[in-house]
Amino acid sequence: MSRVSTLLARETALAWGKGGGPMVAVGFYAGVATLLPLAVGSEPERLAAIAPGAAWVALALAALLSLDRLFERDYEDGSLDLLTLSPVPLEIICAIKCLAQWLATGLPLALAAPVAAIALGASPQLSGLVVACALLGGLAFSFMGGIGAALSLGARRGGLLTAVIVLPLFVPPVIFGGGALASLEAGLPWSAGFALLGAYAAAAVALGPLAMAAACRNALS
């Protein structure tokens, strides 16, 4: 096994087991999706109108749950020092950690997303696009969220700081993904929103690790 695949296997195992892993994220997602009808009323017409957007907001919040500890545990137990000393560039290490986080939470959340959207009253015809948007959006959440997690390394109440840094970065995917779903439901062209979501996810994957590595180096120094 190469160093990269060795690290990916370990990080995925850690992310999968960390504090309940995907079950906590999916459970939180289901909880938010259940609370919403209680807050806004259970009339099917009203719920159906907000279902795609509500499912997206719940997805963003669920993705946020596991982000704050993305680098913090490695920083606290000394692993980050040792990973930084390896021949694998720190940027690649950060990307692998985000990819593992996405595999452990983004992927299960994407599979749960159509169930929550339909439960909220969205049309079952949206299911395919909901999964596709959640997969891309989850990737953007992981890689943009990693920036916030790295920037808050060593800070007191780092989890709260991570949320404050990260939530503005979650705005574009929520707008693009929610827009694509709303367009499809209204019978309008949806590909523009989906393409923008894909572009944002690609930018997050390409640029996020550079920022994360710089923030990690700063925290270690």
Place this chain on the structure above:
Amino acid sequence: MIPEVSIQSLALSRGGRQLFSRLILKLSPGEAIALIGRNGAGKTSLLRAIAGLINPDEGEIAFGGVEPAEAREAIHLLGHLDGLKSSRTARDELAFWTGFGGGAPAAVEAAAARLELIPLLDLEVRRLSAGQRRRLALARLLAAPRPLWLLDEPLSPLDAEWRGRFGEIMGEHLATGGMILAAVHDPLPLATRTVEVGR
């Protein structure tokens, strides 16, 4: 392989406070240097600077013509923190750091046997005592061999027997041309020199 470590006129500050300045040090193959000094003198920071984790204010750290980025592959850093995940088994952790450090899979069992960790390999790291955790961290040094060991208080959680046995392991490393720089408060077995940091 790095032929030597040469430090010239090194100055280092942390949090706006200068720890030391004009530090000169040379470490050659087969040598073990004990870094001593009061708490906060900068011993750990010096080790981290040599590892490239922090930048010095002034001075130069050279590795005998080897580029610093390349030299990192020749360094083992064992800090206060052991870099072990408490939820994973000792075997998983040792296997990961061996593979990630470029060691052969067979080296895991050999290193564990040398540190008498075989009966503990399937326990979660959180079940190990402080001394056992330190032995697991030390096993990394053997499982993925590198010539330069930077050790921060390597002996502190070990009992008298294991302090002696780690001295033997250090002796074998030095005999193969290895180098050791260790921050210590207690005497370091086989230290060829002692350098006081922070004066």
